[in-house]
Structures are given as C-alpha cells and as structure tokens.
Amino acid sequence: MIFAEWKPIDELVEKLKAHKKVLLVGCATCVAECAAGGEKEVETLAPLLSMALKKQGCSVEIITATLEKQCEFEFVEELIEKGHDVDAVMSLACGIGVQAMADLFDPIPVYPGVNTSALTIREEAGLWAGRCAACGDCVLGETFGLCPIARCAKSLLNGPCGGTRGNGKCEVSEDTDCIWNLIVERGDERGQLDSLAEVKKSKNWSNSRHGGPKRVIREDLR
Numbered sequence: 001m002i003f004a005e006w007k008p009i010d011e012l013v014e015k016l017k018a019h020k021k022v023l024l025v026g027c028a029t030c031v032a033e034c035a036a037g038g039e040k041e042v043e044t045l046a047p048l049l050s051m052a053l054k055k056q057g058c059s060v061e062i063i064t065a066t067l068e069k070q071c072e073f074e075f076v077e078e079l080i081e082k083g084h085d086v087d088a089v090m091s092l093a094c095g096i097g098v099q100a101m102a103d104l105f106d107p108i109p110v111y112p113g114v115n116t117s118a119l120t121i122r123e124e125a126g127l128w129a130g131r132c133a134a135c136g137d138c139v140l141g142e143t144f145g146l147c148p149i150a151r152c153a154k155s156l157l158n159g160p161c162g163g164t165r166g167n168g169k170c171e172v173s174e175d176t177d178c179i180w181n182l183i184v185e186r187g188d189e190r191g192q193l194d195s196l197a198e199v200k201k202s203k204n205w206s207n208s209r210h211g212g213p214k215r216v217i218r219e220d221l222r
C-alpha cells in the first residue's frame, strides 16, 4: 500500500490563504487505509483548515469530496462539476492522485495535502514498513522474498555489508533489522545458503527511476 501522512497544517494554510474557494479532495484507497486521506480525514481536516485560516484573517470557503480513486482519470472526471468554481484544489491522495488532479484542473493550482513516503505493509496497528521501491526489476526470487532494494540502507545486491551489527541489526539504527542478515537466516533455514555464495551481477536499473521517467506499455491491453 502507498503510505502518506498529513503535511503540517501551517504549511497547508500558507498555500490556501490567498484563495477564495478550495476543493479538498480525498481518496478512498491507500491513503484511507493509512488514515491520511480518506473521507474521514477530509472531513476532519476541512474544519481544522477553516479555523486556522480564520485565525489569520482569511476568508476561504472549503468544499469537500472523496473519490473512490484519484489515480485514474475516469474517477477524477467526476469532480469537474463540483469543482467548476473553485480557485484552488488540495488533494489528500498520494503523489499520483495529486498529479491526476493537476492535469484535470489545469490551470487551477492543485496542492498536495500529504507527503507520500513509501510502498508499505502494515506490520501492526500504527506501524507501516517500506517493502518495495518499485525498482522495475524484481529480485525477490533470489532473496527468499525479502527485498534488499527497499529494506537495505544501501540497496545492496550482495550483503551483508561490513556495517551489520552482531545482533542482526543494521548500522543505521539499533531498531532496524539488517535485511541481509534476515535473507541469510531464511536461506539457511531452507538449506539454500549456497545460492547466496554466488556474487550477483548489477541488476537492470534502467527500469527504475535512473532510466528516466517510467512508462509502462502493455500492448495486449491497449
């Protein structure tokens, strides 16, 4: 799931205070799951923003909506009528949703209300951990299902590095598992340590961001 969290209210107020009517839009998928941008958060944030704006002497009308998805144009188009007279939009969706809104509402400014931070799994209530960096060339088949790109501080394909601690933690923090320690342990449990002895060559990074903007084409779906 894509994880995001609210930007500081002061930062949001700064963006909105020059406007007259703002559409605050949530998304009912990932950002709702992580309690940052679903309907509940939209309806909670709207009065908070109104109060903070009033305190600064700004009269800004805030209307709200929550879409099933903000990352698909067919859903975003539902908002054209509702937002026909706004002079700004604030989106609580991930960065993909914000950009879809920005395309639709151009030239009206669309501001992100959240910071999008990672592709995560919820490990327990209130704790999300990054599991994937969308690198475009998945190596999980060689690392027993544990991602060294997103979960190693150095994205090492051959580990662990010299910084791993004796207790299985990463050198960056006592609270962070060295993922390569976990990969080795899982390989050992499966009796497949030999597969890790072979030095892995550089992976294909051209599919990641390093190859320029990503564009994925599936001819069979066009």
Ligand code: SF4
Binding pocket: 131, 132, 133, 134, 135, 136, 137, 138, 139, 140, 147, 148, 149, 150
């Ligand atoms: S190897 Fe790449 S695609 Fe696979 S889980 Fe890790 S970051 Fe994601």
Ligand code: SF4
Binding pocket: 151, 152, 153, 154, 155, 156, 159, 160, 161, 162, 163, 164, 165, 169, 170, 171, 172, 177, 178, 179, 180, 181
């Ligand atoms: S200690 Fe482990 S997780 Fe941390 S950077 Fe080194 S190999 Fe990566």
